[in-house]
Amino acid sequence: xxxxxxxxxxxxxxxxNLYNGNIAAWASNTQPSGVSGKAYEQLTAYSYCYxxxxxxxxxxxxYWDNTWNATQExxxxxxxxxxxxxxxLVRRADSNIPFDSLVYxxxxxxxxxxxxxxFVDDKKSSSSALDDIKPGQTADNYEYDEIGNLIADDxxxxxxxSWTVGGKIEYIHADGKxxxxxxxxxxxxxxxxxxxxxxxxxxxLTKTTMYVKDGRGNEVSVYEKSASMDTTTLQxxxxxxxxxxxxxxxxxxxxxxxxxxxxxERHLDARNYEIKDHINSVRATVSDYKVKSGNDYLAxxxxxxxxxxxxxxxxxxxxxxxxxxxxFNGYEQDSESKLLSSSLRQYNNRLANWLTMDPKYNHxxxxxxxxxxxxxxxxxxxxxxxxxxxxxxxVANSAYERTLGENHPIQYDKESGHWSVGD
Numbered sequence: 001x002x003x004x005x006x007x008x009x010x011x012x013x014x015x016x017n018l019y020n021g022n023i024a025a026w027a028s029n030t031q032p033s034g035v036s037g038k039a040y041e042q043l044t045a046y047s048y049c050y051x052x053x054x055x056x057x058x059x060x061x062x063y064w065d066n067t068w069n070a071t072q073e074x075x076x077x078x079x080x081x082x083x084x085x086x087x088x089l090v091r092r093a094d095s096n097i098p099f100d101s102l103v104y105x106x107x108x109x110x111x112x113x114x115x116x117x118x119f120v121d122d123k124k125s126s127s128s129a130l131d132d133i134k135p136g137q138t139a140d141n142y143e144y145d146e147i148g149n150l151i152a153d154d155x156x157x158x159x160x161x162s163w164t165v166g167g168k169i170e171y172i173h174a175d176g177k178x179x180x181x182x183x184x185x186x187x188x189x190x191x192x193x194x195x196x197x198x199x200x201x202x203x204x205l206t207k208t209t210m211y212v213k214d215g216r217g218n219e220v221s222v223y224e225k226s227a228s229m230d231t232t233t234l235q236x237x238x239x240x241x242x243x244x245x246x247x248x249x250x251x252x253x254x255x256x257x258x259x260x261x262x263x264x265e266r267h268l269d270a271r272n273y274e275i276k277d278h279i280n281s282v283r284a285t286v287s288d289y290k291v292k293s294g295n296d297y298l299a300x301x302x303x304x305x306x307x308x309x310x311x312x313x314x315x316x317x318x319x320x321x322x323x324x325x326x327x328f329n330g331y332e333q334d335s336e337s338k339l340l341s342s343s344l345r346q347y348n349n350r351l352a353n354w355l356t357m358d359p360k361y362n363h364x365x366x367x368x369x370x371x372x373x374x375x376x377x378x379x380x381x382x383x384x385x386x387x388x389x390x391x392x393x394x395v396a397n398s399a400y401e402r403t404l405g406e407n408h409p410i411q412y413d414k415e416s417g418h419w420s421v422g423d
Contacts, residue, residue: 003278061074084365086102115369117351167345167359194208306318310349354369359384
C-alpha cells in the first residue's frame, strides 16, 4: 500500500497536486486468491478530490495493466450540507452504472432542519454484489429517542433498539428476523452477545458469544456456544498482541475440549496476523505458515478485504472476509445487525453515519457525521474524536526539535493515542 500527495509521487499519474496534507491517491496491490469471480486482484488505486472544507467529494478508481487505466467502476461521489451531513452519495460497483444513488432527508423541528436522518431515498435498486441497504424507505423511516439515539429502522424491520445509560446498545429486535442482546462490564466493555434467530413465530437462542478482557479492556479471548452444542463451549480464538492487537490464534477443534492437560503443541496456520492501513482498517490477514518460492519464503494469504470510502465493504474485491472480525477503522463487525462497533458508538458503514450523537460535542458539524467528511485521512478509533497520522507526526516532529538528549524524551500514551514531550 502507498499514499500519494501529488501527481506522480509513487507512479500514479493524473492525480491532483495536494500540498495541504490531504491524500491525493491511494494505491494497493492484492495477491491473487485463485478464486473465480474476484475483481481486480492486482495493483489498483483511488484518486481523490475534496471541497474547500477538505471534505471528500469523489473517489475515482483505476487499475494497473502495464499502465494506469481509469474506469468508472467502484467510483463514489458525495455532497454535503453546511453541517457536514451527507446529502447525496453515489456508489458504483463492477459496472459503469451506479448501484447506489442515495439522497438523504433529515428531520426538522419548527421548520428548522436537525441532524437526525428521516429517510434515505435510493434511486437505484438493491445490489446483491455489495451489502446494500434496502430501497423503498419513506418518511419517518428512522426514529430517535429524546437524547438522539436511534431506536427504530422501519425498512430494516428493526422495531426496537434499547440503549444502556452508558450509550451502548442493550437490545435489538428485528421483527421476524432476529433479536440481539448485549452485556457489558462496569467499564462499558462488551462481555457477551446473545443471538436469537426467528423460527416459526418464536426467537430461540441460537448462539452466545463471550468476550474475555484484560484489565484495560483489551480483548484476550473469545468463546462461542451454539444452541446445537448443548453444554459445549468452544474457544474460537485468542489474540496475538504486543502493544496493540496484531491478530488472532484459532485453536484446532480437537484441542478445545482438552482440560487439565499439560501438553503444549504449536499448530502452524492457526495464527492470523492482521495487515492494517494508516487508518487502522484491517486489509488482509496472513498466517504463520510460509510457502517456499525459489530462494524466498512467502506468507500464506488467508483473507483480504477492500472498502469504498466511509467503509462499505466491496464484496467482489474481498476474499474470505468473514474470517476478519475487525473491519473498517478496526471496528468489530456484527454480521447479524450489519453494524460496526467502536468502543463508544455504533457505525453504519452503508450510510456513513453514526447511530448516536457524538459523546464529545462539536459545534462546527453534525454530531452524527463521520470522519469530518474525510474518511481517507481521518480515523475515529473510539467514536468520539477524529485523528490523523499527520496530527501525531506534527507533535512528534515538534518533540524532536525540542529534544536535548535523554532529558526530554518523546513519549507515547497508548490510552489517549497521543505523543507528548516528557519532562
